[in-house]
Structures are given as structure tokens and as C-alpha cells.
Amino acid sequence: MAAAVTTTSSDRMEQLKEFDESKMGVKGLSDSGISTIPSIFLHPPETLSDLKSSTTSCGTGIPVVDLSNLHSDFHRPKIVEQIREAASSWGFFQVVNHGVPVSVLDETIAAIKAFHEQPGEEKAKYYKRDQEGHGVMYSSNNDLYRSQAACWHDSLQLWMSPQPPKAEDIPEVCRRQVVEWDVHAKKVADTVMELLSLGLGLEAGKFKELTFSDARAVVGIIYPPCPQPDLTMGITSHTDPGIITVLLQNQVPGLQVKHGDAWVDVKPLPGGLIINMGDFLQIVSNGEYRSVQHRVLANASNEHRISIVTFFNLTKWRELGTYGPLPELLSPDKPALYRDFTLQQFYDNFYSKGLDSKSLIERIKITTCS
Ligand SMILES: O=C(O)CCC(=O)C(=O)O
Ligand SMILES: [Fe+2]
Numbered sequence: 001m002a003a004a005v006t007t008t009s010s011d012r013m014e015q016l017k018e019f020d021e022s023k024m025g026v027k028g029l030s031d032s033g034i035s036t037i038p039s040i041f042l043h044p045p046e047t048l049s050d051l052k053s054s055t056t057s058c059g060t061g062i063p064v065v066d067l068s069n070l071h072s073d074f075h076r077p078k079i080v081e082q083i084r085e086a087a088s089s090w091g092f093f094q095v096v097n098h099g100v101p102v103s104v105l106d107e108t109i110a111a112i113k114a115f116h117e118q119p120g121e122e123k124a125k126y127y128k129r130d131q132e133g134h135g136v137m138y139s140s141n142n143d144l145y146r147s148q149a150a151c152w153h154d155s156l157q158l159w160m161s162p163q164p165p166k167a168e169d170i171p172e173v174c175r176r177q178v179v180e181w182d183v184h185a186k187k188v189a190d191t192v193m194e195l196l197s198l199g200l201g202l203e204a205g206k207f208k209e210l211t212f213s214d215a216r217a218v219v220g221i222i223y224p225p226c227p228q229p230d231l232t233m234g235i236t237s238h239t240d241p242g243i244i245t246v247l248l249q250n251q252v253p254g255l256q257v258k259h260g261d262a263w264v265d266v267k268p269l270p271g272g273l274i275i276n277m278g279d280f281l282q283i284v285s286n287g288e289y290r291s292v293q294h295r296v297l298a299n300a301s302n303e304h305r306i307s308i309v310t311f312f313n314l315t316k317w318r319e320l321g322t323y324g325p326l327p328e329l330l331s332p333d334k335p336a337l338y339r340d341f342t343l344q345q346f347y348d349n350f351y352s353k354g355l356d357s358k359s360l361i362e363r364i365k366i367t368t369c370s
Contacts, residue, residue, distance in 0.1 A: 015040050016144055023127040024120055025140040025154035030224035041232040043149045048231065050263075051297065061266045062090050062257060062274070067191070068097035083192070084199030084288075087277055091292030092257050094272040095192070100184045102271050109250050111177035112220035113306050115156055118173060126156070126171060133215075134159045136169050151233045152226045152298040161216040162315050178218055185246045185310040186213055192244065192275055200285055200329060210284075212243045214315035223254060223305035226298040234296030234305070239359055240278040241350045242313035247274040252305035258293040279360050280313065280346070286325035287337045291361065317343050324364075339364045 019040060022028070029038070063086040069075035086093035115123070115138075126138035140154040141147065156174075158165060160182045170178055193212055194204040223234045234254050249255065255266040255274070266274065282291040299305045317323065324340035341364050349360035 012040060016150070019140070019150075020129070020144060023124040025116075025123070025127075025138075026152050027116055027154050027222055027224045028120055030226070035227050037152075037226065037228045037232055040150045041152060043232055043236075047149075047233065047236065051230065051233075061264045062086070062092040062094055064094045064096060064269065064272070066097050067095050067099070070191070080195050080198045083195045087196060087199065087289040089290075090257065090259060091282075091290035092266070092274065092276045092294070094266075094269055094274050095188070096269065096272050098188050098191070098273055100188060100273070104180060104184055105248055105271065105273075108177050108181040108248060108308055109306050111174035112156065112308055113222070113250075113304060115171050115174045115220060116154060116222040116304070116306075118171075134163045134165075136165050136171070138171075147236070149232070151235050152229075153221050153223045153234055153296070155222075156220040158218045158220075159216070160218055161214055174220065178220070181248075181308065182216070182218055182310070185218070185248075186216065186312075188273060188275075189213055189244060189246055189310070189312050192246075196244075196281075196289065200288060200326075202326070202328065206326075207243070211314045211316040213312045215242075215313040217311045219309045219311070221307045221309065223252075223296060223299040223307075225302050225304070226300065229298035229300040232298045234298050237293045237295040239291040239293055239361075240276060240311065241280065241346070241360065242278040242311050243281045244278060244312050245276045246310045246312070247276070247307060248309075249274070249307040250305060252299065252301050252303050254296045254299060254305050255307075256295055256297065263295070278311075278313075279349070280323070282361055283338045283341070283364065284323060284326050286329045286334065288329070291359075337366055339366055 015038065019038065063082065065079065065082050065086065067079065070079060083093065123138055126136060128137050129139055131137045137157045139157070141150045142155070144150055156171070158170060158178055167175060190208065190213065193207040197204050197206040226232060237258070249268050251268045251270070253265060253268060256263040257266055276294065277289045277291050279291045281289050321343050322340040325336045325338055330336055338361070341360060345363070346360060349363070
């Protein structure tokens, strides 16, 4: 830890650049057999002391919703209610029997792992930074130069919509699987958004009308084994900015969700998919659905943790270029909790991750003096 205290900011900048320019990623560091992590990965004591505190493991952690009887008139309202309750109280749930074949889940995880396990020179061709909204980007720590401390993961980010990448721009080792996964993840998200719409008392197709899935990124993350998992993080605590996120993970644990004052472990459920609400959904639902803090611990096991995270957001902005709580959800009893926000504010928040942790939600919350 002494290194972190004595490192000057210019030394730190040099080290960040050296790591970035090596394009070796965290996977490269992990493979090199180091027994101590470079100081750029050391997190401040406030972050580290919170790692041990109030972690609870209860059952699978977050609610599990079985979608197998979705088309039965008897079961559907119960499923709508389970999802509404989970999205309001936890902001996270796991779906099972969602219709995506287990073979597709397994192949997608294997393909992302295979990408990250390629020789460094092969991956380096895709290594870049600060390319947002389109294309394919392999990188380590998207916010490397903005965050307080680097995290123990690398990622391959592919924007699948509104402008899908050319097939030849997707790394061949995972090309077919990523394209196939995107179709399945979108289908699951369509179903979940219909149920979430019904849960708000809206038409099932409301979020589709808002083009909720038209800006879409698939991010394949690797969390390599870390020699000092108590000194760093896999990903620091954050909320996701968009509408919803669909998360597929392998069986190596690490994801934690904040529930009340506790950090709750999310147990990977074989065949399950994790769904979480983003800031945008919290705002347009006028706080009915919650975008909840989550984080990933640095990987203490000796196997890679793999997650494939698909972020959903809309492309269609209302004529005025602003959004806010949906008018149909407001009444004298339920006044707007948030002010309207602009596309610019949304993107400023989206890309400021690491700069400051204040979310868009905090910025536009209406405070009442009583
Ligand atoms: O890898 C995970 O399990 C979570 C990743 C995550 O929260 C994110 O990329 O926003
Ligand atoms: Fe996240």
C-alpha cells in the first residue's frame, strides 16, 4: 500500500500510459505470473474497507422469476407482479426458463473467453479507447484515465445498434456467437420490457414505441484471477445509465448488488440471466423501478470470470429533445420526482463514469421543502 501513498500523479500518469500502450490488458498482467499488482490498481482505503462490510449471502441473492408459463392467462399476471416487485425493491432479478437454449448461453461465454485468451498481438489489433456509440473496441478499463484507480478487468465492446458493425470488423473467434447472442438478448429484453410496462399499468408495447432497444451494446468482460483481490476491484460501485441491462455470466462469482445497507452476493444460477434497471428507467417510471448500485469484486479464484453485458437504450428522443417521468404515470397523488433532462445531460452522465459518481438521477431529482 505504501506505493500508492508515495506515487506522485505524474508517476501515476506515466504508469497508466505504459500499461495502456502495452495493450496487454489485465489478462496479460495476470498471465505474466505477477504476485503483486501494479500501484495503478490499488484502490483507496474507503473503497477497500467497504469490501468486507455487511456482505450477506442469502439464497440466490436477488429474486428469481420463472418465465416458463408466460403465455398462460392464469400465470401471466403473477409474473407481471413478481417482476414489478423485484424491479421496485431490488432493481435486479434473475430470469429462468427465458427460452434461450443453454447451448447458446454456453457458446457465447466460451466465445468471449476465447477472444480474451487469444495471444496479445491478436487482441492488440482491436485495442482502442474512447470510441463510443458505434463499432468494436477492445480495451482495459474504459475509464482508465478518468478513474481514481484501475480495475481488474478487460472488455470487448460491440455496438450492435443503431449501426451494426460490419461482420468482418467483429473478431472472428466470437463473430457468429456475438451476432446470435444479440438477437437472443434483445428478445429476452423485449419480453421483460413488456412485463415491466404492464407492471406500470401501461400498454405492453409502450417501451417498444419509445425504441428502448435501438441503441444497444454487447460488452464481453473478462475478470482474470487477481493475485491481491483485497487491494483492488473487478468494477467499482455504479448504476447503469440506460433502460435495462441483460447480463450473462459464467459460474465464477463476483457480482454484488446493494440492497438496503448490505452488499448481497449474486449467485450465478445455471441457465439464468440477470436483468437490472438503469437510471433512465428509474426516471421515466417516476421512481417506480429502481436503478441500483452494483459492483464486481476482484477475482479471487483461479478461473476467469466472464460476463456478457448487453446495455439497452433508446434512439428516439421526443421532439423537444427532453425526457422525464412519463406523463401517464403522474397524478396529484404521484407528482413528478424528477425534472426533464436533455439528451446532452444524459450523454454527459453516460460518459462521465469515473469522473464523479453522481448519477443523472441525483442531478435532476426534485427536492421539496416541507
Ligand atoms: O460483469 C458484471 O457482472 C457486471 C458488469 C457491470 O456492471 C457493467 O459493465 O456495468
Ligand atoms: Fe453495471
